Amino acid sequence: MDLPQGWAWARLDEIVEVLDHQRVPVSATERAQRPGGVPYYGATGQVGWIDTALFNEELVLLGEDGVQFFDGRKSKAYRISGPSWVNNHAHVLRVREGVTLSRFVVHYLNNFNYEGYVNGTTRLKLTKSSMASIPVPLPPLAEQHRIVEALEAHLSRLDAGIAGMVLAQAKAQSFTSVLYGRAVSGGLSRPVHPDEAVDEAFIQEASSSLAARRWKAVPCLNIPGYTPPDNWTTVSLGTLSHASGYGTSAKCGYDAPGYPVLRIPNVQGGSIDLSDVKNAMDSSLDLSKLFLDPGDLLFVRTNGSPSLIGRVGVVEKSLPYAFASYLIRFRLTPGTVEPRWVKLVTQSPLWRRVIERYAASSAGQYNLSAETLSQLPVPIPPLDVQRETLEAVDAATTGAMRLSTAIDAALRQSGCLRSALLQRAFTGCLVSQDPADETASVLLDRIRADREAQRGKSRRPVRRPRKAAATDDAPPAPPASSTPSSANAVQQELPL
Template identity: 25%
Template structure:
């Protein structure tokens, strides 16, 4: 809005304070998850077009503390939510840091730096240059085209490992696809064995490779573009090869062989030709041990991050809930009770039209009859007529207007001063707060005194 004025569509419910509630306080109240969940239960209308009825919002009971306490609550809530937002921002960086650290550790392992000290201590043999094909007992792709169609899938039977099952160094179990035992018999040459290295042919931003697990309930075959490398265990450990293929150095080499504009992939031939420096079996085992230890620690950090993120979401809701239970900040007995302000608003609605000018109806504010000791029945207070004077008038703006009225004996209490001030409720309270802050008025609770 460029001029401070806007309009809302019929999809909007508009709240406008009648002076008894700070808009910022009301805004934070409706942000509560509990408020939104309750609103969902009363939604009406056709599916996909359900709306919260205006009556529900109008009749909803809001705990109403004094205006000054409302402002303190808003300030405290904002400060706490800002801290949780900062914590959330910092936490959001952790998954990226974990992923980057894993890549760095894999690179160290592939380059031999992870076990350089170990090689010296054990007088280990030099690494030998070899290809994936040379250390494989067998390599194969899954069945293509008409050999395995969508129509062949059934609800249960023999598992089919698809691209979505190949995660980054983990097998994704949740996505289950099956073929019949008869179909499996025809495709038996594609059967997978425990600790087969499964490699996704699609390479975009990263390489996805994992080991086939040994605890599936059924036999399994791989689908097209899910490469299987069954290593010769006399030369290579399956876990070592999986870690090596997941390294950034492998990605940098294989991405050059990628073809296909919409589905970038490599061929099985490219994978078989990929060369690695192969250490001894003992050093491979040491590399696997170090990587599993590092990854285990990083996975625990990731789990802690996930738990902390969930707690932060709950913390924000707990802050709001505590705020509107009156438990977030200490209450000040010197604050004028909200009931006094409500009385002034009611008084304003009964003021003679000749004093107030043309009547302008406004929205209804629901308030509890008990403000501090719990909410009982709501009391409806309507916004009344406008008065002619406001805080921008020359005799009010920047001046001790209310203090001068007190000095003239026209207002010893808040109610008396309000009657004499000829200001709308919001302007009156803003002016009163300003004059107290500027020390033009001393607030003694039931009595006001001009300085």
């Protein structure tokens, strides 16, 4: 890009000193044996404490690996000051005094496009040489001060707005959760008349119909702290469904020729989102047995976050779509329970705690089996009460859903606004230029001259080794006859 008047291009290693050679990695086991009050830093921030310090100054740390370099919302660099210890997952940079500011460098490195500078597939890495060659549009030092002050003033207001929106969104989700809890406890429905009560005959009839399909009643897990209202009956999810199971493990892609396959991202907000669907790579696979019917429930069975385990979506219409193996389908027996009522029950606070407690953890992933889900208890009021409660929940959550949708849109806009602010800051459009400022080229010329002078001082003349002159003190060379050749050498016999 064309730089504003007084700006100049510089390599990152021209405006900072790289102190990577002073880094020392220490394992968590060793740190546990060396407790102290010195922060221990890694790629994205502090990761522990240690007893002594490697550094004691203001520094800029830039992630070397383990950083999401291509996510504009994630930080790649940050500032530290005071006593510190840095491991080998972060580059250590000391800004050159009188040339640039650490805050300016941090904002720029967090906004920089690292395409072509990092390598790797599963774990991106920014090598020292690539890091040193990052181009920096350098303004005059006085303008850097103005840029940083204006930029941080805008960003602080933006961050305050984002924090308010996140809090409002959390309150909306909390309201929905509390509402679900009241619904499951009968607090949103009218009192059940004894004539409408669900009795054991209903359950026996449902169990008999399941037994005819070679199914049997499934025992229920205990929900601590829950007592169903009078005249409600509690049945396990497995008893209410006549089919359940995992999906396909077929590999999928966006342009693949096979059947469409629903994945975890397609289970959103209690329903099925078809905006991002992949297809099976093998077009010869017959996945028709995994097609979805209205009222089917798809549960998330594996995820790295326990809060997403057991998330459920209700299928509203017939779909010629299969579903992936990390989803579990339950197909309810018609006429026994509303599918949306089961969704409401399983997403209520008490049930969420039970689901997360029974989710097994392995290698950073949480897993929930179909057997465990089958044992989840489902309190069942009469169908009319179920439908009235669902209508009351829909009416109460409409405003919360609208608010949550508006907040999502505002958060996306805030990300665009942040990018626009940073773009203006580093193209000279955020603050005005002052012709009286010392230009960046003068600063760089001075730095380059200083570095050349330092190199000259460190150079020493190379001395060639002299041949040793013959002196009277030199030992005489051995006679030629005293060195036997390999042909006539005889091993000396030594007395034992």
